[in-house]
Amino acid sequence: MANRIGVYICHCGTNIHPKVDTEQVARFAKGLKNVVASKDYKFMCSEPGQDMIIRDIRSWSLNRVVVASCSPRIHEKTFQNACLRAGLNPFLFQMTCIREHCSWITEDSEEATLKAMHLVAAAVQRVNYHEELYSRVQTVHPDVLVVGAGISGIQAALDVAKAGLKAHLVERAPSIGGHMAQFDKTFPTLDCAACISTPKMVAVAQEPNINLMTYSEVTDVNGFVGNYEATVRMNARYVDLDKCTGCGLCLEKCPTNVDSEFEEGLAKRKAIYRYSPQAVPNKPTIDKDSCRVLNGKKCGVCEKFCPSGAIDYKQEDVEVKLQVGTIILATGFDVFDPTPLKQYGFGRYPEVYTGLQFERLNNAVGPTGGKIVKKDGTPPESVGIIHCVGSRDANHHPYCSRVCCMYALKYGHLIMDKIGHHVKIHNFYIDLRCFGKGYEEFLRRVQEEGVNFVRGRPAEVTDQALTPEEQGKLMVVCEDTLLGRNLRVPVDMVILCTAMEPRADAAEVARIFGISQGLDSFFLEEHPKLGPVSTATDGVFLAGTCQGPKDIPDAVSHASGAAAQAIALASKGETAISPTVSYIDPDICVGCKTCIGLCAYSAIEFDERRKISVVNQAMCKGCGSCAGHCPSGAAQVRHFTEREIFTELSGLLDPLAPRSVVSTEAEPVV
Amino acid sequence: MEEFEPTIVAFVCNWCTYTAADLAGTARMVQSPNVRLVRMMCTGMVDPKYVIKALLSGADAVLISGCHPGDCHYINGNYKARRRVKLLSEILTTVGLDPRRLKLTWIGASEGNEFAETVNELVRDIKALGPSEAASLGAM
Ligand code: FES
Numbered sequence: 001m002a003n004r005i006g007v008y009i010c011h012c013g014t015n016i017h018p019k020v021d022t023e024q025v026a027r028f029a030k031g032l033k034n035v036v037a038s039k040d041y042k043f044m045c046s047e048p049g050q051d052m053i054i055r056d057i058r059s060w061s062l063n064r065v066v067v068a069s070c071s072p073r074i075h076e077k078t079f080q081n082a083c084l085r086a087g088l089n090p091f092l093f094q095m096t097c098i099r100e101h102c103s104w105i106t107e108d109s110e111e112a113t114l115k116a117m118h119l120v121a122a123a124v125q126r127v128n129y130h131e132e133l134y135s136r137v138q139t140v141h142p143d144v145l146v147v148g149a150g151i152s153g154i155q156a157a158l159d160v161a162k163a164g165l166k167a168h169l170v171e172r173a174p175s176i177g178g179h180m181a182q183f184d185k186t187f188p189t190l191d192c193a194a195c196i197s198t199p200k201m202v203a204v205a206q207e208p209n210i211n212l213m214t215y216s217e218v219t220d221v222n223g224f225v226g227n228y229e230a231t232v233r234m235n236a237r238y239v240d241l242d243k244c245t246g247c248g249l250c251l252e253k254c255p256t257n258v259d260s261e262f263e264e265g266l267a268k269r270k271a272i273y274r275y276s277p278q279a280v281p282n283k284p285t286i287d288k289d290s291c292r293v294l295n296g297k298k299c300g301v302c303e304k305f306c307p308s309g310a311i312d313y314k315q316e317d318v319e320v321k322l323q324v325g326t327i328i329l330a331t332g333f334d335v336f337d338p339t340p341l342k343q344y345g346f347g348r349y350p351e352v353y354t355g356l357q358f359e360r361l362n363n364a365v366g367p368t369g370g371k372i373v374k375k376d377g378t379p380p381e382s383v384g385i386i387h388c389v390g391s392r393d394a395n396h397h398p399y400c401s402r403v404c405c406m407y408a409l410k411y412g413h414l415i416m417d418k419i420g421h422h423v424k425i426h427n428f429y430i431d432l433r434c435f436g437k438g439y440e441e442f443l444r445r446v447q448e449e450g451v452n453f454v455r456g457r458p459a460e461v462t463d464q465a466l467t468p469e470e471q472g473k474l475m476v477v478c479e480d481t482l483l484g485r486n487l488r489v490p491v492d493m494v495i496l497c498t499a500m501e502p503r504a505d506a507a508e509v510a511r512i513f514g515i516s517q518g519l520d521s522f523f524l525e526e527h528p529k530l531g532p533v534s535t536a537t538d539g540v541f542l543a544g545t546c547q548g549p550k551d552i553p554d555a556v557s558h559a560s561g562a563a564a565q566a567i568a569l570a571s572k573g574e575t576a577i578s579p580t581v582s583y584i585d586p587d588i589c590v591g592c593k594t595c596i597g598l599c600a601y602s603a604i605e606f607d608e609r610r611k612i613s614v615v616n617q618a619m620c621k622g623c624g625s626c627a628g629h630c631p632s633g634a635a636q637v638r639h640f641t642e643r644e645i646f647t648e649l650s651g652l653l654d655p656l657a658p659r660s661v662v663s664t665e666a667e668p669v670v
Numbered sequence: 671m672e673e674f675e676p677t678i679v680a681f682v683c684n685w686c687t688y689t690a691a692d693l694a695g696t697a698r699m700v701q702s703p704n705v706r707l708v709r710m711m712c713t714g715m716v717d718p719k720y721v722i723k724a725l726l727s728g729a730d731a732v733l734i735s736g737c738h739p740g741d742c743h744y745i746n747g748n749y750k751a752r753r754r755v756k757l758l759s760e761i762l763t764t765v766g767l768d769p770r771r772l773k774l775t776w777i778g779a780s781e782g783n784e785f786a787e788t789v790n791e792l793v794r795d796i797k798a799l800g801p802s803e804a805a806s807l808g809a810m
Contacts, residue, residue, distance in 0.1 A: 073684075073688070100691065100692045100696060102703065105694070105786075107700070112703060115703045119706065516685065517780055518779070519693065521780070536685065600744060623714055623715065623745075624710070625714040625744065625750050628714050628715045628751070629750065629754070642717065642719065645717075649679065649723055654727070
């Protein structure tokens with residue numbers, strides 16, 4: 001029996017139509033072999049659009065469907081499900097993209113329409129050879145791996161644990177808490193960051209369903225959704241955590257001082273150190289790069305003084321393998337280093353700080369005990385806050401970091417609150433983006449407190465005084481774009497609202513977990529609107545700022561979303577695995593074994609008895625390395641067979657038959 | 671005389687270059703519509719037969735594009751593609767096709783602009799090169 005194909009051309013509102021003459025394309029498709037129904041419609045992905053397909057499958061006994069619309073990366077699943085609902089195997093469907101690759105890339109309507117016709121012809125020709133395929137069902141290991149224990153990772157792990165599932169929480173730093181543990185107060189409510197995050201950190205440590213692994217890194221991941229194996233390297237701390245009581249004597253005695261990461265370089269720590277005052281676990285770690293003993297020098301002071309014999313210079317990194325079903329990445333962000341922006345003098349002028357440094361300066365357990373003071377110990381009388389440093393800047397990050405406006409407002413308020421309302425605060429902003437709940441209200445409050453706002457991006461910060469009043473001050477040089485005037489604003493202290501940027505090693509992490517990065521190098525979500533927590537790799541989810549800049553409430557919601565996805569998979573206990581894997585035709589295979597050497601997953605075995613190669617379907621990922629190379633053509637990837645590709649090529653390349661345009665009068669287009 | 675408009679087939683991998691092409695479209699980057707995409711799961715899947723078939727069926731050039739070395743979603747499919755393309759280019763010469771008609775690039779998922787540039791550049795190059803010699807190789 002000949003195939004009965006239905007073809008559907010989407011207008012996507014005005015995104016495809018009228019650039020592509022969809023009506024003409026539909027008419028053209030109607031003239032193609034085996035096409036029995038061909039229609040164009042405003043929104044194919046809408047419910048009426050899908051219903052139309054379902055109705056047609058039933059009433060016209062369609063056994064193949066083609067949709068020409070947006071990228072299949074967006075709606076292929078939507079339409080496959082519609083087919084399924086109508087009782088048609090979803091693999092008897094083909095989608096072709098006439099939006100991203102057609103209507104959106106050219107101004108020329110004729111060209112776009114022509115290209116659309118070729119793409120539709122290719123899809124129609126190809127779909128003739130599609131076969132019914134059925135997904136395999138795979139059990140899902142209930143354990144979840146959460147990578148990164150900032151507020152997002154903590155939230156995700158706690159949610160998973162609350163569902164009664166086991167979460168392995170892996171953190172690279174010696175303590176959990178992430179950036180939030182460094183903050184002082186949080187906008188706009190001004191509750192102290194430690195007061196809301198420390199209880200969560202403690203909850204993690206006490207939760208029996210969480211296996212906390214600090215000072216550890218995931219080095220390798222194998223497997224697929226439901227069955228991942230992760231290799232975690234637990235770095236040597238040179239402190240036996242079981243013996244250590246956390247008394248802190250070693251911290252006092254250690255003679256080696258180095259810059260503290262946690263204090264953003266504003267204070268020193270010892271070579272043996274507690275990551276932060278509220279560290280979880282609250283036990284020290286020896287930093288092997290600065291410890292004298294570990295670098296072959298004489299010392300051993302901590303060992304001598306430790307009352308419980310917990311110091312162990314011989315400790316080695318330990319590798320463990322974890323079996324998990326799903327993975328949540330919560331690896332967070334880095335703070336933009338403003339040194340390259342030489343005009344702002346960071347690193348050159350001691351009174352120029354990054355936002356995160358100011359958080360420490362203001363923190364009760366920070367280097368100054370929470371006193372906002374200059375390096376000379378006196379409080380500033382005036383402070384300049386420069387917004388969008390590294391963000392919204394074509395030379396650095398084009399995106400908005402989403403939190404800077406708000407923390408800048410917070411700083412203004414806190415400085416006045418702590419030092420006094422006589423302190424002059426000047427914000428230099430491009431736009432004020434106060435979009436969250438209670439944010440606009442907070443802006444109003446800070447404005448009423450008398451904080452000054454200058455609209456303009458400062459050209460430079462300089463200590464070159466032009467007048468006696470400027471002596472000893474830092475001048476923020478800026479054009480006030482609302483007044484149209486150039487300003488020199490003398491201040492005692494400058495805070496740079498530095499951008500959030502992807503982790504320096506984001507590319508490496510993306511590789512390990514088999515996910516992609518977006519244009520901004522943050523991890524790429526599956527769909528920008530409707531799939532913001534999943535990735536293109538099944539079973540790997542994103543939580544928090546590793547996906548893009550977020551404030552705390554957004555990061556926490558994102559994390560709970562990721563946890564819900566992981567829990568959903570685990571609670572169902574099984575997942576469907578794509579059947580588009582390789583198959584070696586036993587009648588054609590000559591047993592040359594070429595494919596066995598090519599397979600990156602060791603998914604092909606040699607059957608000694610029949611002298612042929614055989615694909616293990618559970619391990620094959622359908623990459624087609626074997627099919628692309630098989631000298632006898634025995635290996636084929638399902639859904640990407642030679643016949644399917646050849647016919648697709650014919651559709652793309654054959655001259656368009658003119659009859660398509662003529663024949664419309666004779667046969668009514670259905 | 672009307673300008674020669676080449677037809678180009680691009681075999682692109684789903685994970686990187688196809689995504690980049692989507693991105694280029696979403697960003698409305700103007701591109702020659704001469705390039706028609708065939709979505710493959712990986713460049714390692716591109717059988718040399720497909721390239722030859724395309725070149726013999728009217729394509730003036732073939733682009734194969736996938737993930738950057740080391741980024742292949744399937745570990746190393748792109749390395750396999752690279753080896754094949756190298757061999758294939760030599761074969762093209764022996765049968766009388768200009769080897770510049772087969773191009774291999776790596777375009778990551780985030781590199782929409784890279785994709786648009788590659789497309790426009792390739793179209794420009796092939797326009798300069800002229801129609802495929804395949805039409806006159808009737809005997810093949
Ligand atoms: S998946 Fe992109 S080249 Fe292999």
